[in-house]
Amino acid sequence: MYKLFLIALVLFTSGCSEHLVRVMPYEKEYFAQDKMSLAPVGARSEQEGHIFLIREASAGGESSFQGGCGCR
Amino acid sequence: MKKIILLIMVMINLYAAPRVGDNAIEFSLTDLYHESKIVSSSQYNGKVTLLNLWASWCSGCQAEMPLFVDLQNRYKKNNFEIITSSIDSSPSAAVDFLNEVDMQHTLTALYDEDKSLPKAYKCPGMPTSFLIGKDGKIVKVYVGSLDHNDIKELEATIQELVGN
Numbered sequence: 487m488y489k490l491f492l493i494a495l496v497l498f499t500s501g502c503s504e505h506l507v508r509v510m511p512y513e514k515e516y517f518a519q520d521k522m523s524l525a526p527v528g529a530r531s532e533q534e535g536h537i538f539l540i541r542e543a544s545a546g547g548e549s550s551f552q553g554g555c556g557c558r
Numbered sequence: 559m560k561k562i563i564l565l566i567m568v569m570i571n572l573y574a575a576p577r578v579g580d581n582a583i584e585f586s587l588t589d590l591y592h593e594s595k596i597v598s599s600s601q602y603n604g605k606v607t608l609l610n611l612w613a614s615w616c617s618g619c620q621a622e623m624p625l626f627v628d629l630q631n632r633y634k635k636n637n638f639e640i641i642t643s644s645i646d647s648s649p650s651a652a653v654d655f656l657n658e659v660d661m662q663h664t665l666t667a668l669y670d671e672d673k674s675l676p677k678a679y680k681c682p683g684m685p686t687s688f689l690i691g692k693d694g695k696i697v698k699v700y701v702g703s704l705d706h707n708d709i710k711e712l713e714a715t716i717q718e719l720v721g722n
Contacts, residue, residue: 512676518615
């Protein structure tokens with residue numbers, strides 16, 4: 487019984503931590519603002535944005551869902 | 559051990575996002591253009607719909623919106639309707655963008671201030687679109703922006719569902 491309670495507690499708390507840590511794709515409004523861009527140069531920013539999207543893909547990118555290959 | 563596995567399975571199901579074949583989530587949201595008008599999902603019972611969750615700050619959402627306007631123009635709204643639900647923090651940003659790409663207000667535009675639909679659907683990306691059949695069940699889920707080829711594929715499915 488104690489073990490069961492412990493497992494349930496771990497699962498519930500890990501579920502909470504997931505919600506606290508991960509910024510969901512629909513919560514990225516402020517990340518999408520121009521001032522949040524790391525590179526002020528347009529072309530460079532676009533390239534870095536592409537790499538960011540590929541890297542972010544597994545957790546949902548800013549604009550499109552990709553598998554991590556960067557081919558789409 | 560069996561109890562633990564059962565518990566894990568129940569918890570996974572509780573956290574699972576709606577999938578293809580599941581009932582679409584019911585909603586009641588305000589119209590983006592007319593704040594006082596409430597639009598409910600029950601109004602679309604018996605109709606094929608495409609529910610698009612979007613935001614004006616999302617570049618992929620911006621890219622696919624004109625394609626949705628074209629698609630809606632090819633179908634009468636009593637057969638197939640595209641419902642867009644904006645999650646912008648400011649509805650005016652969404653209205654400004656739609657006024658540029660959908661001047662005739664062809665698309666049904668809703669405003670989801672609390673982001674209730676993306677939360678309920680546990681959207682893994684923006685935009686996300688759900689093709690919903692006449693029976694209210696999810697037929698297809700599209701995560702990410704749709705391009706011309708995706709729209710062609712989508713249209714073929716719509717024609718099957720509409721029965722043309």
